[in-house]
Amino acid sequence: MVMDNIQFNKNGWQNRNKIKCANGWMYLTVPIYNKFQQRIDEVKIDNNQNWRAKHWNALVCNYSKAPYFKEYKDFFEKIYLREWVDLNQINYEMFYFYLDVLGIKTKIVKASDLKVEGTDTMRLANICKALGADTYHSGAYALEVYLDEKIMTDAGIKITLQDWHCPQYQQQFMKAGFVPDLAIVDLIFNHGPESADIILK
Numbered sequence: 001m002v003m004d005n006i007q008f009n010k011n012g013w014q015n016r017n018k019i020k021c022a023n024g025w026m027y028l029t030v031p032i033y034n035k036f037q038q039r040i041d042e043v044k045i046d047n048n049q050n051w052r053a054k055h056w057n058a059l060v061c062n063y064s065k066a067p068y069f070k071e072y073k074d075f076f077e078k079i080y081l082r083e084w085v086d087l088n089q090i091n092y093e094m095f096y097f098y099l100d101v102l103g104i105k106t107k108i109v110k111a112s113d114l115k116v117e118g119t120d121t122m123r124l125a126n127i128c129k130a131l132g133a134d135t136y137h138s139g140a141y142a143l144e145v146y147l148d149e150k151i152m153t154d155a156g157i158k159i160t161l162q163d164w165h166c167p168q169y170q171q172q173f174m175k176a177g178f179v180p181d182l183a184i185v186d187l188i189f190n191h192g193p194e195s196a197d198i199i200l201k
Contacts, residue, residue: 001127002095004088005041005112008032014040015087017183021062022173025182028055032087041112043087056080059185066172068192072101076185098184102196121148125155135160167201 016029031046084090116126140161166180187195
């Protein structure tokens with residue numbers, strides 16, 4: 001389930017992520033035109049900034065010696081040669097690529113295609129019911145931030161919480177130590193087809 005039309009979070013992860021570098025980690029951020037309370041599907045990319053070249057150069061600089069960089073570099077080079085307009089467009093392109101690399105065959109549904117009503121937790125409950133789901137799997141932080149457990153329970157939806165701990169794996173620049181919870185590119189450049197097994201540990 002891709003929540004592709006919820007409110008954009010300015011300081012979240014919808015337009016940025018972290019990669020490994022010699023000194024620890026760095027952000028890769030897609031610059032956007034930020035409007036108050038806009039939805040993700042309304043977010044436009046600011047192509048007046050030279051972000052695509054910066055991203056590509058950062059990947060080459062930090063991962064060119066990684067075991068699987070050559071295998072996946074053509075995809076990323078094409079990504080950064082293209083001028084994107086909407087944030088959702090580039091996010092989808094990368095998202096489906098990562099699913100393919102990880103061998104994930106699960107059917108993907110976009111919230112914008114469901115046309116469900118409600119806001120916040122009520123909307124989540126309605127989405128679960130529209131998909132025939134009886135359980136909502138969530139990060140534990142959601143109960144503190146946005147998820148109303150009573151609304152889900154009243155709708156007949158059980159909540160299970162993910163207890164995520166990043167598995168350690170071989171990265172570049174290991175003398176600087178292991179950096180957890182980086183963008184998925186860090187894992188696939190270093191471990192390729194083994195990446196899904198590492199995550200599932």
